[in-house]
Amino acid sequence: MLLALVIFLPALLGALAWLMRDLRQQLWLLVGTASAHLALTASFWLFRPSSVGFFLSLDALGLLFLSLMSALFLAASIYSVSYLRAHAEDDVAIDRYVPFLLWFLAAMTLVTVTQHLALMWAAVEATTLASAPLIYFHRRRAALEAAWKYLLICSVGIALALLGTFFLGIAASAVEPTPPLVLGALAASGKSLALPWLKAAFVLAIVGYGTKMGLAPLHTWLPDAHSQAPSPVSALLSGALLNCALLGILRFYQVCTAAGADAFARTLLLTLGFVSLGVAAALIVGQRDYKRLLAYSSVENMGIIAAGIGVGGAATFGAMLHAVNHSLTKAGLFFLAGNLLQTYGTTRAAEVRGAARRLPMTGALLVLAMLAIGGSPPFGPFVSEYLIFVKAFEANGWLGGLFAALLAIAFLGMAGVLLPMAQGKPADDGQKPEREPLSSIAPSLALLAAVLVLGVWIPPFLSDLLKQAAGLLGG
Amino acid sequence: MTAYADLILLAVLLLGVYVLATSRLGAAIRAVAVQGGLLALLPITLAARTSWDALLHVGLLSLGTLLLKAVIIPGLLLRTMRTANVRREVEPFISLHTSVLIGAVMVGVAFWMGSVLTLPRPAPATLLVPVALATLLLGFLVIVSRRKAITQVLGYLMLENGIYVFGQCLARDMPFVVELGILLDVLVGVFVMGIAIHHISREFDNIDTDELSTLRD
Numbered sequence: 001m002l003l004a005l006v007i008f009l010p011a012l013l014g015a016l017a018w019l020m021r022d023l024r025q026q027l028w029l030l031v032g033t034a035s036a037h038l039a040l041t042a043s044f045w046l047f048r049p050s051s052v053g054f055f056l057s058l059d060a061l062g063l064l065f066l067s068l069m070s071a072l073f074l075a076a077s078i079y080s081v082s083y084l085r086a087h088a089e090d091d092v093a094i095d096r097y098v099p100f101l102l103w104f105l106a107a108m109t110l111v112t113v114t115q116h117l118a119l120m121w122a123a124v125e126a127t128t129l130a131s132a133p134l135i136y137f138h139r140r141r142a143a144l145e146a147a148w149k150y151l152l153i154c155s156v157g158i159a160l161a162l163l164g165t166f167f168l169g170i171a172a173s174a175v176e177p178t179p180p181l182v183l184g185a186l187a188a189s190g191k192s193l194a195l196p197w198l199k200a201a202f203v204l205a206i207v208g209y210g211t212k213m214g215l216a217p218l219h220t221w222l223p224d225a226h227s228q229a230p231s232p233v234s235a236l237l238s239g240a241l242l243n244c245a246l247l248g249i250l251r252f253y254q255v256c257t258a259a260g261a262d263a264f265a266r267t268l269l270l271t272l273g274f275v276s277l278g279v280a281a282a283l284i285v286g287q288r289d290y291k292r293l294l295a296y297s298s299v300e301n302m303g304i305i306a307a308g309i310g311v312g313g314a315a316t317f318g319a320m321l322h323a324v325n326h327s328l329t330k331a332g333l334f335f336l337a338g339n340l341l342q343t344y345g346t347t348r349a350a351e352v353r354g355a356a357r358r359l360p361m362t363g364a365l366l367v368l369a370m371l372a373i374g375g376s377p378p379f380g381p382f383v384s385e386y387l388i389f390v391k392a393f394e395a396n397g398w399l400g401g402l403f404a405a406l407l408a409i410a411f412l413g414m415a416g417v418l419l420p421m422a423q424g425k426p427a428d429d430g431q432k433p434e435r436e437p438l439s440s441i442a443p444s445l446a447l448l449a450a451v452l453v454l455g456v457w458i459p460p461f462l463s464d465l466l467k468q469a470a471g472l473l474g475g
Numbered sequence: 476m477t478a479y480a481d482l483i484l485l486a487v488l489l490l491g492v493y494v495l496a497t498s499r500l501g502a503a504i505r506a507v508a509v510q511g512g513l514l515a516l517l518p519i520t521l522a523a524r525t526s527w528d529a530l531l532h533v534g535l536l537s538l539g540t541l542l543l544k545a546v547i548i549p550g551l552l553l554r555t556m557r558t559a560n561v562r563r564e565v566e567p568f569i570s571l572h573t574s575v576l577i578g579a580v581m582v583g584v585a586f587w588m589g590s591v592l593t594l595p596r597p598a599p600a601t602l603l604v605p606v607a608l609a610t611l612l613l614g615f616l617v618i619v620s621r622r623k624a625i626t627q628v629l630g631y632l633m634l635e636n637g638i639y640v641f642g643q644c645l646a647r648d649m650p651f652v653v654e655l656g657i658l659l660d661v662l663v664g665v666f667v668m669g670i671a672i673h674h675i676s677r678e679f680d681n682i683d684t685d686e687l688s689t690l691r692d
Binding site: 129132133152155159171194197223228292 | 611618642660663684687
């Protein structure tokens with residue numbers, strides 16, 4: 001029943017927040033719910049909750065993504081406090097923010113705690129619907145355009161994933177008695193599933209959920225949505241939602257592995273992973289908008305994860321670790337971008353100069369986070385990218401070389417945009433450093449500290465879970 | 476009963492082509508509503524079940540489909556059309572003749588694919604797979620070839636209808652809760668899109684998605 005609680009808690013409190021009119025109360029509710037959600041999730045590490053029917057059950061993969069999401073959500077909630085207070089006077093949908101954010105959490109939670117593939121589909125679609133109003137938080141034309149693109153492109157993509165889910169059902173109908181669309185039952189049928197339908201199902205799933213995950217060439221909504229959404233929402237879209245879509249693909253991958261179609265599935269993942277890496281690297285270089293830059297960096301990192309799973313073997317562990325590293329770092333970066341946006345009032349990189357002097361903490365953290373996401377030691381992403389690189393290189397020298405080259409291009413591109421923003425010469429020299437509220441700095445500071453720790457030492461409880469998760473994916 | 480099923484499927488297909496051919500928005504919305512109503516009958520004609528439990532399941536699902544796909548969603552769209560002050564023409568990027576021609580080719584492709592794809596278990600009605608694929612493709616065509624946001628939603632609904640038809644191949648194995656969840660997702664999706672359209676029409680004076688092209692690199 002605990003699994004049901006962790007979904008219904010944010011869903012019901014979201015409804016409560018809808019009725020509240022006072023922003024202070026709403027914010028207390030938000031942070032309180034986020035803390036309770038995280039506490040519940042943490043308790044799952046000690047006692048794995050029992051399944052509810054065949055609808056809800058939690059395995060290592062689910063727990064990994066659930067924990068990641070829950071931690072990021074708390075960080076985003078705390079950051080939202082200063083963000084919303086700063087925007088309280090603007091023309092924004094302020095009293096709708098907290099309810100939709102909580103419903104967004106509920107939908108994402110459902111994605112991670114179910115192994116029923118049709119129910120998971122419904123949950124992924126629900127994440128789109130809960131987050132679209134959040135993207136249109138700032139009542140601007142551009143935000144509306146971004147929200148519309150997000151709604152339509154993701155809904156159509158997700159519709160294809162539903163067709164893929166039905167194809168999976170057809171593949172299962174070759175088995176007598178037909179297993180339900182639950183991961184365990186499908187995997188147990190293994191090789192007796194109808195293989196052509198299974199392969200077609202995987203293709204549809206990778207296209208459908210891949211749209212939502214931001215795999216190129218289906219990523220077109222992502223830079224728009226990330227650049228227009230409020231920064232805490234961008235952080236959640238990038239750090240938590242993309243992982244949920246990834247989980248959708250991984251569930252299909254698990255069925256493919258059980259049916260002996262894993263080589264086919266890995267080739268597809270590898271190809272799309274490298275396409276994403278290439279497209280993102282090309283668009284990062286010379287990018288003028290720093291929030292779009294971060295969005296393209298997400299496309300790049302999703303490519304790295306897909307490629308890591310595609311390489312297979314020990315690289316699967318690397319891919320899981322990279323999912324953790326990317327989420328933590330990217331969320332931190334979006335919070336920092338939010339601070340810059342509030343001070344400078346623009347997302348154009350060329351107009352932000354000398355942030356290290358005007359916002360000392362934000363500027364310093366920005367440089368560190370940029371180094372981290374670019375994959376330089378001693379931060380976590382270096383370790384995970386290195387693990388994937390080594391395995392890719394062992395599999396095929398050219399592949400490894402291409403991987404390293406694309407990462408290097410993306411790193412230089414990011415540095416070329418972000419460093420002048422932090423360092424550079426401020427437009428107005430006489431400006432004093434501005435006050436930076438604790439709740440706008442603490443979340444990114446905590447996340448970056450975690451990324452730093454992961455770069456030098458992976459705690460045993462985490463590496464155990466990562467190994468279990470990779471084991472589920474045949475790694 | 477499966478003879479009726481094929482008849483219904485044929486009508487679903489023709490309505491799909493009609494949406495491509497018509498120039499009036501209201502007519503297109505009503506055609507999709509009728510399509511939804513026909514889809515609600517589909518599980519009943521395909522039901523070869525004897526137990527009361529199963530009959531109840533089918534009945535409830537049909538009722539739910541009828542309410543959502545034939546009444547509530549088209550109603551929402553018609554209301555949006557009125558309140559958002561949408562011009563009543565469809566306004567395609569390509570001419571109606573061309574889109575009907577492309578649609579015809581797509582129907583041909585769908586029937587060819589339907590004959591090539593062999594289901595592990597025979598489909599409950601002969602036309603089920605080809606009509607599902609055809610409706611899906613026609614939905615795609617409507618999404619990419621029409622200028623208005625509201626017509627794109629209509630295309631999305633046709634796409635969903637195609638997938639719904641396909642779902643009948645495995646109605647046996649899909650639990651009720653999930654079917655209802657999927658219907659609900661579609662409803663809320665259209666609702667949210669409707670609100671977005673309302674805002675778009677207020678911001679831009681019309682709901683051409685041409686206007687929605689300022690965000691780029």
